[in-house]
Amino acid sequence: MTPEERFEAIIAAEEKIEPPDWMPDAYRNTLIRQIAQHAHSEIIGMQPEGNWISRAPTLHRKAILMAKVQDEAGHGLYLYSAAETLGVKRDELQTLLHQGKHKYSSIFNYPTLSWADIGTIGWLVDGAAITNQVMLTRCSYGPYARAMVRICKEESFHQRQGYESLIALCSGSPQQKAMAQDALDRWWWPSLMMFGPHDTDSTHTEQSMEWKIKRVSNDDLRQQFVDMTVPQADYLGLTIPDPELRWNEERGHYDFGEIDWDEFWAVVKGNGPMNRDRVDHKVAAWDEGSWVREAALAHAAKRAESAA
Amino acid sequence: MSAHPLVGHHLSEAEHLLAHADDNLVLAQRLGEWISRAPELEEDIAIGNIALDHLGVARALYTRAGELEGLGRGEDDFAMSRPEREYRNLLLVEQPNGDFAQTMVRGLFFDAYQVGLWDGMAGVDDTELTGIAGRALKEARYHLLHSSTWVVRLGDGTDESHRRAQEAVDRLWRYTDEMLEELIPIRRHAWGRVVSAVLAEATLQVPEDPYQRGGGRRGLHSEHLGPLLAEMQWMQRSYAGLRW
Numbered sequence: 001m002t003p004e005e006r007f008e009a010i011i012a013a014e015e016k017i018e019p020p021d022w023m024p025d026a027y028r029n030t031l032i033r034q035i036a037q038h039a040h041s042e043i044i045g046m047q048p049e050g051n052w053i054s055r056a057p058t059l060h061r062k063a064i065l066m067a068k069v070q071d072e073a074g075h076g077l078y079l080y081s082a083a084e085t086l087g088v089k090r091d092e093l094q095t096l097l098h099q100g101k102h103k104y105s106s107i108f109n110y111p112t113l114s115w116a117d118i119g120t121i122g123w124l125v126d127g128a129a130i131t132n133q134v135m136l137t138r139c140s141y142g143p144y145a146r147a148m149v150r151i152c153k154e155e156s157f158h159q160r161q162g163y164e165s166l167i168a169l170c171s172g173s174p175q176q177k178a179m180a181q182d183a184l185d186r187w188w189w190p191s192l193m194m195f196g197p198h199d200t201d202s203t204h205t206e207q208s209m210e211w212k213i214k215r216v217s218n219d220d221l222r223q224q225f226v227d228m229t230v231p232q233a234d235y236l237g238l239t240i241p242d243p244e245l246r247w248n249e250e251r252g253h254y255d256f257g258e259i260d261w262d263e264f265w266a267v268v269k270g271n272g273p274m275n276r277d278r279v280d281h282k283v284a285a286w287d288e289g290s291w292v293r294e295a296a297l298a299h300a301a302k303r304a305e306s307a308a
Numbered sequence: 309m310s311a312h313p314l315v316g317h318h319l320s321e322a323e324h325l326l327a328h329a330d331d332n333l334v335l336a337q338r339l340g341e342w343i344s345r346a347p348e349l350e351e352d353i354a355i356g357n358i359a360l361d362h363l364g365v366a367r368a369l370y371t372r373a374g375e376l377e378g379l380g381r382g383e384d385d386f387a388m389s390r391p392e393r394e395y396r397n398l399l400l401v402e403q404p405n406g407d408f409a410q411t412m413v414r415g416l417f418f419d420a421y422q423v424g425l426w427d428g429m430a431g432v433d434d435t436e437l438t439g440i441a442g443r444a445l446k447e448a449r450y451h452l453l454h455s456s457t458w459v460v461r462l463g464d465g466t467d468e469s470h471r472r473a474q475e476a477v478d479r480l481w482r483y484t485d486e487m488l489e490e491l492i493p494i495r496r497h498a499w500g501r502v503v504s505a506v507l508a509e510a511t512l513q514v515p516e517d518p519y520q521r522g523g524g525r526r527g528l529h530s531e532h533l534g535p536l537l538a539e540m541q542w543m544q545r546s547y548a549g550l551r552w
Contacts, residue, residue: 046344046352053340057543057552058384059333059367062340063360069343070356077349090349115543115552165552173550281344289347291472292408295465302464 011212016142019085027211030204031141032086033102034213036093039079040104042072043097044278048112049121057115061165065118068158075151082143098283100270105129107190109272116169116176116183122162124184124191124229130155131225132195140212163232170236177237184233185241192256193264195222226254322376323396325437326386327525328425329369330397333387334533335418336362337540341405351408354454358415361447368440375436388544392533399524400483402533406476409462409469413476415455420502421487422448424495456506463510474512481515486522 001009003022010017017023046069053069056062080090096102107125112118133155136148169176196202196218208214216224226245233240244257266272319327339359346352370383400418405411426448429441462473488496507514523529543552 043344043349050344053343054337054539055542057388057547057550059363059370059387060383061552063363063367066340066343066356066360066363070353070360073343073349073352073356077353080349168552172552173547175547176550285345285347288345289351289408291466291468292347292462295469296461298469299461299465 011140014212016145017140018142026207027213028086030208030211030213031144032083032088032093034208035079035083035086035144036088036096037103037105039076039083039093040097040102041108042076042079044104044108044282046072047278047281048108048110048274049118051112052115052118055115056118061118064161064165068122068161071154071158075154078147078151082147085143094286098279098286100279103268104278105194106264106267106272107194108278109267109275110186110190111274113186114179114183116166116179117187119162119165119169119180120183120187122158122160123166123232124187125194126155126159126162127229128191128194128225130159131221131228135215135221138212138215144213166236170238180236181238184238188241189259189263190267192222192226192259193267195219195225197261197264223253226256230254320376321434322373325369325373325376327396329366329373329386330395331401331418332362332366332369334395334397334536335401336360336366337536338401338403338405339411342411347408355411358451358454361444361451365440365444365447372434372436372440384544388541392529392537393527395529395533395537396525396527397529397533398483398487399521399530400480400487402524402530402536403480403483404532406479407472408458409472410476410479412455412458412462413473413480415451416459416503416506417480417484417487419448419452419455420499421491423452423502424491424499428492428495452502456502459506459512460510463507463512470511473510477507477512478515478517481517482519482521485520486524489522 004024007017007021007023007027010021017027049065049069049072053062053065056065080093083093084090093102097104107128112121130152133148133152137145137152139145139148166180169180199205199217199219202218205214205217209217230240230245242257244255246255248255267275270276336359339355339362342355343352343359346355366387367383370386373386374381374383398418400414403410403414423445426441426445430438430445432438432441459473462469464470488499491499504514
């Protein structure tokens with residue numbers, strides 16, 4: 001059996017490709033791009049939520065939020081490690097992020113403007129992320145699939161926490177409920193955009209599905225998310241900002257309006273409300289930390305020298 | 309209930325616990341500022357973890373102080389409703405993060421103190437408190453390992469990191485007496501031994517200037533605490549009396 005045949009056989013048998021296995025360059029590169037983008041999203045995603053750590057309304061909420069943002073740093077770390085099994089270094093990937101050559105999820109280019117945004121991100125953004133990621137636990141690349149098992153567990157905990165904090169707002173004062181509605185109005189469409197372009201416009205979907213990296217199409221995932229989320233909004237007593245949203249008995253799904261694709265592409269191309277700020281923040285933290293990293297290396301070298 | 313192990317018996321036990329809760333909350337708030345800004349991803353995680361530990365200790369102590377006080381006040385009443393004059397934290401913990409060296413040196417001084425503090429509470433006649441102190445002691449030992457490892461790396465790293473670490477020691481040393489006054493002499497000496505050993509390994513000097521600042525325990529703070537509290541208490545002060 002040639003390496004190519006063996007690779008195809010593993011994929012066909014629903015088994016896992018592991019780091020030492022032969023794999024086509026395009027498969028490797030697709031995974032590096034996707035896992036790195038996922039890792040960058042976790043890291044950049046720390047910023048919009050981190051914006052509210054200092055102002056969380058209670059110590060209980062502060063602890064939950066701090067733990068959540070810390071989990072995201074942890075997810076970034078696992079994912080960079082999963083990418084490293086494909087032969088790249090974390091520093092190289094971070095450099096590509098800093099140079100604007102690698103993308104991260106566009107959702108994090110929107111600002112968090114009220115406390116309700118924190119609950120809404122947990123509910124919608126983590127909800128959409130889980131919808132996307134559950135299929136990745138069955139992805140053909142072993143290290144990525146295994147990392148996703150743990151990440152999905154934590155994400156689903158985050159989602160419950162977010163929803164639970166919105167229940168508190170929606171059963172609170174009219175002012176709190178208005179805060180929650182305003183957050184839903186701003187985050188609904190960007191959350192639907194998280195599933196990417198329509199299947200007909202998605203450049204990576206077909207090949208990724210053949211390789212069993214991706215297992216469900218963008219539009220199918222988006223539909224799953226809408227079907228799951230509408231009853232949750234009803235329970236909160238909030239209105240989803242889409243006049244075309246209605247149950248379609250025949251399809252057994254909700255119909256919903258068209259995403260503003262001009263906005264989608266504008267944000268993807270770097271012109272969202274916070275794109276520049278997010279990357280600048282990351283680059284500034286990295287640059288300001290350079291003397292610390294240099295010190296750690298210098299000290300380790302001295303230690304190694306005196307031990308030798 | 310036996311006397312509290314700390315000096316200053318004019319304060320009630322609840323007031324003592326509040327002061328320690330304030331130390332932990334203010335430091336948690338400060339460390340939280342680092343999240344997403346650390347020099348590397350591992351430090352984002354480590355500092356976040358340490359901040360969460362301090363926040364957990366603060367919450368437990370506020371709750372216990374509220375029970376002892378018996379006026380029905382809970383953790384958020386203490387944290388979110390008191391102005392800076394009623395906060396009793398040490399001046400050390402309210403100092404700005406500064407650079408990474410300043411944060412690690414502040415950590416070293418405070419972590420070594422907390423190891424002594426919690427260890428000293430192991431024998432008090434309050435099982436709630438010994439439970440809190442027991443958990444906090446384990447955490448403080450990890451915090452001390454983290455901060456002392458970094459102080460050594462920075463002091464004995466590059467010229468720049470050495471300079472920054474020495475500046476941090478020089479800047480923060482003046483806030484150590486206020487903290488150490490609370491420890492019995494044997495624990496104060498233990499603090500001195502631990503900190504001197506770390507500084508020696510880090511090739512750093514204890515400042516010769518004996519100048520010291522105090523007042524935090526009497527609510528006489530620096531100007532740094534007010535803005536920290538203003539930010540932390542903003543939601544509760546803007547939307548009074550709501551549940552979140």
